[in-house]
Amino acid sequence: MTSRTDYPRCAAIFGASGGIGAAMCEALAARGVERIYAGSRSGNGPAGAAVTPFAFDLADEPSIAAAAEMMASSPPDLVIAATGILTLxxxxxxxxxxxxxxxxxxxxxxxxxxxxxxxxxxHMLPLFSRDERAVFAALSARVGSIGDNRMGGWHSYRASKAALNMLLKNFAIELARTHKLAVVAGLHPGTVDTALSEPFQGNVPDQQLFTPQHSAERLLGVLDGLEPKDSGGVFDWAGARVPD
Structure with missing residues (x-):
């Protein structure tokens, strides 16, 4: 097994039209990543020679399967589901x-x-190499933590993120049996100035409201530091592990 120094070589961002997803594409391009698959419902992606836009719909599994098939000949070693909804x-x-x-x-x-x-x-985990570093991450939220829940409320959102966190843990356990260098992780970005959080920013201090660019850089930095022993955990923008 090998641990490469040019990681990631190829990345896939599902949700590249959102604030954090678009900023991640930009940050990865600035790093010199060779290819960035940028997925959105429209199929439009950020400009750049390294960017390959693709269309997908979270509610349409065949569209996700088609995206994975398109990437199979040059598979990513970093996949991020930069998706989510708070207000319908x-x-x-x-x-x-x-x-x-x-x-x-x-x-x-x-x-x-x-x-x-x-x-x-x-559909994306089967594309990972079995003998090189590969990372699958999904945007989660601290409110998905059962142990950290002090306020209650936000029932559907909390439940959906708690369920996502459990799935990530399951995927990590399963993937570790065959992909010893792989990492699966959830990411808590904090409060980011995007359409998702806009209705709830009123009580957030300015120093705790992050730009998408700041959040993307911090989250990518967190992923850089994760090791296989960390797989299955949820981590915040500062790299601290979120309680289960």
Missing amino acids: PDGTGPERTYRKLDPAAMQQVLLLNTIGPAMIAK
Whole structure:
């Protein structure tokens, strides 16, 4: 087995049209990564000679399978699911009480925050080399931590991220049996100035509201430092492990 110094050589960002995903593409391009697959629903990606845009839909597994097939001849060694939703397109926000639970809204949140990233893993993990470093990461959230939950509320969002964290742990255990240098991790970016967090930024101190560029650089730096022994964990933008 080998530990390369030119990692990553090829990266795939699912959610490259979002604030953090787009900033990750830019940061990876600035690093000189040879190829960056940039996925979005529209199929449009950031400009750059290294960028290969592709279309996918979190709610459409065949589109994710097609994306993986397209990458198979030159597979990525870094895959990031930079996706997620807090407020639904119809304006439905996170529930502050169980009295507001709605099954249709819960299904949509779980589809986009849990099932979609799981389908990305299903089709992308088989592309990883068995004898070189490879990393799969997904944007999670500290509120998905059961042990760190002090406030309650935000039921569907918390549940979707807690379920995502469990899946990442499962994937890490399974992948470790065949890919000894692989890492699977969740990432908590903090509060980032994006459309996802915009309705909830009012009480966030300026020094705790990050730009997408700052968040992307910090998260990529965290991934750089993770080792196989860290696989299955969730880490915040400062590299601290988030409680299960």
